[in-house]
Amino acid sequence: MTVTVEQPRTSTAKEPRTADKKIDRLNTASLRRVIEPDTDVQGGVGQGQVIPSEMLTVADLDLHLTDSQRTTLSREELASVAISGVRFETFLMSGFAAQMACSSDLTDPRIVYMLHEMGEETRHSRLFIRLVDQLQPKAIDPLQTRLGQWFFRRVLRVVLNRPAVFCVLVLAGEEIPDLFQKKIADHPETDPFVRDVNHYHRMEEARHLAFARAVLPELWSEASFIDRALIRYEIPRLIRLMFNGMTHPGVYRTIGLPALKTWLDAARSPSRVALRHEATRPVLAALVDGGCFVAGSIPARWRRLCGVGRSGESE
Numbered sequence: 001m002t003v004t005v006e007q008p009r010t011s012t013a014k015e016p017r018t019a020d021k022k023i024d025r026l027n028t029a030s031l032r033r034v035i036e037p038d039t040d041v042q043g044g045v046g047q048g049q050v051i052p053s054e055m056l057t058v059a060d061l062d063l064h065l066t067d068s069q070r071t072t073l074s075r076e077e078l079a080s081v082a083i084s085g086v087r088f089e090t091f092l093m094s095g096f097a098a099q100m101a102c103s104s105d106l107t108d109p110r111i112v113y114m115l116h117e118m119g120e121e122t123r124h125s126r127l128f129i130r131l132v133d134q135l136q137p138k139a140i141d142p143l144q145t146r147l148g149q150w151f152f153r154r155v156l157r158v159v160l161n162r163p164a165v166f167c168v169l170v171l172a173g174e175e176i177p178d179l180f181q182k183k184i185a186d187h188p189e190t191d192p193f194v195r196d197v198n199h200y201h202r203m204e205e206a207r208h209l210a211f212a213r214a215v216l217p218e219l220w221s222e223a224s225f226i227d228r229a230l231i232r233y234e235i236p237r238l239i240r241l242m243f244n245g246m247t248h249p250g251v252y253r254t255i256g257l258p259a260l261k262t263w264l265d266a267a268r269s270p271s272r273v274a275l276r277h278e279a280t281r282p283v284l285a286a287l288v289d290g291g292c293f294v295a296g297s298i299p300a301r302w303r304r305l306c307g308v309g310r311s312g313e314s315e
Helices: 021-031 069-103 110-137 144-157 161-184 192-222 225-244 261-267 271-291 302-305
Strands: none
Touching: 021 110, 069 110, 069 144, 069 161, 069 192, 110 192, 144 161, 161 192, 161 225, 161 271, 192 271, 225 271, 225 302, 261 271, 271 302
């Protein structure tokens, strides 16, 4: 008698992952309205002070600046932030492109959303470049040296091959300017065009943040020991540098202040430290919510970056 053993059937269907539905919704939302800044965000920046004095990095330093100096500094600081935004968006697009190039499944909704986000970031960058062109900044960034460029390329090489590390930096790079933009967009003394630029940018950045939070838990589960160590111990230092580097030291020299000393003093000032804490705490919250950290044992460098205790509570 011949016995036929039925072989188990193999399925080519992809196993759904927890974040799939959320990412599908983000893809749908990205299709509903495509905002073209060249036509939908028209106008230009005015001639005077473009952001309120209380949002300047030197607000706590008890400097006796003239109205002309405040106007110049406001325009130089805003231009520096916009340039940092463009550079960060190129970093983000490089990371997404690297992930897409190595993906075994280009139909993954994550890949589709990355394409949506890259398209949105190119539009943001064009708008920021238009803003910088109108501001006509004169400051020279002393951090853009050969050493600075070497350091940036080295970070790129490390981070782009580590999706979990990249995701945490993306969260930081979105959360930090989002808070800054919210504060100046809500302030009545902000230049009207600058307010419009920030409102437009924040609309789409909300989806970008939702995507990064959605994929972080699965990236953490796949992360290597080295990746997890980098996130715990080294990434907080890099995020602090990102925050302080949004306004580079050269802006202070345009109004006759010592560049490096003023930059360091501003970074340590109470309002800037408070802004850093407020901007980075959502990143830490995403790490806790994603199962990367456990409340009660937050790593020390993250506690110092965000100004929190072991359980993530404000100090």
